[in-house]
Amino acid sequence: MIDAAPQSESTGYTEEIVRKDKNHFVHPWQLFDLFKEDGALPIERGEGCRVWDTDGNEYFDAVGGLWCNNIGLGNQEMAQVIGEQAAKMSFCSTFVDMTNAPAAELAAKLAELAPGDLNHVMYTCGGSTANDAAFRLMQFYNNARGKPDKKHIISRVHSYHGSTYVAMSIGGKPGDRSPLFDYIDDTIHHLTAPNYYREALDGESEAAFADRLVTEFEDKIVELGGADKVMAYFAEPVMGAGGVIVAPEGYNRRMWEVCQKYDILYVSDEVVTAFGRLGHWFASVDEFDVQPDIIVCAKGITSGYQPLGAAIFSSRIFDVIAEDGTGRCFTQGYTYSGHPVACAAALKNIEILEREKMFDNVKEVGPYLMEQLQTLTDLPIVGQVRGKQFMVCVEFVKDKETKALFDEDLDIGKRVANEADKRGLIVRPIVHLNIMSPPLTMTRDDVDFIVATLRDSIEAALTQLETEGHGPAN
8 A cells, every 4th residue: 555644735855754654664673652753864865974864964874874884875986886787787696507797706705805715605685694594504514414413503692693583593682582573492592791891790800701601602512412413603703783792802712712622613793893894804813813614794795885795604614515426406595696786886895995995994093983982981871881993882871880770761872872863973772872883984083073972962861861860870
């Protein structure tokens, strides 16, 4: 049914878009009650790090779209390449024995950039489907090598791996696990998040905390039946949507070493961290000294200009599944796997990232971002500022000493984000957090604007809370 709501000559363009959006577009993570009242902010255009809404208001997008606008918005080179590829060949099936030049060229480029023997690529439409593809690949692999019982997966609480059935089951964010959805809960297990600020015991050093978590991992493997039962460990190098959790020094490497001991595949979910967010093509080896068996990526692979994801996996896996003489068929893939326009965009995106030396900018401006954000900790509701390079988070608390949180109904993160909107800054609220993942083109001047604006926004939200009788405990 088309939108039948009445229109009038006085109804403006913004009101029309908001009305149509409310009536017909079911958004990801839509809060139905609030959405009926508030609707959504209609964005009309973007350039670099900035976006404009349909009323012409300008905002600095410190969220980078959704962790993905790495080269910034409105890049004309990208627009030209996408248009030229669409005109030349807008689609080509890659099923069975057909390919296209951009898909082949990109696969070779990803194999070149990925660490170790990660020489093989499965294309998907995004990060969620890439994790699903990795899941099915590993099942195929273990069945092919005669280990049909080796199917258990271990992940972490507060991890995020996507919103498809398998990916959401692997993820461990409590707030995402609506009781109205079903999940795989017999073969997928979750460990303590490596969040020292939240999970450490009283008096526990960071080193002792890491020791405890690694022991917990190995104990869980043994409990599940060891090398004969556990298939894979899924891990974000830095946990993103779960709160930008940076693990203690050496933790990632030690978890990888446990995987090696028990013949467990290490899946590095680099949907957020790959393509420069931490200053590297891939963060697993360069930042954390971990050689994964599979890297899952999306978002920054095209800087959001086209939907594309990929699971890049090792020759060790490929040699088993593609063993000669077996007559096997790998019945996995999508209509848009290796889409020529998306792959052309990814190739141009990689060229721009490299040519413009954007990783150097991340390594230069990233520490300044963290340094300046730390100045916000003098505010009474800022419990912690954490992150790495262009991936940061501010956590709000009611009591700094006990780290007690505000009641969820107060939605402190959204209050601050709303105040930031009024001042021309977009940050991502997740209950008691504000998360930022700006384009890799961000400058020091941009950092100064973000920090000053966020300070004003936090102070305004704090005033609201105090007026309502919900001020901080100290």
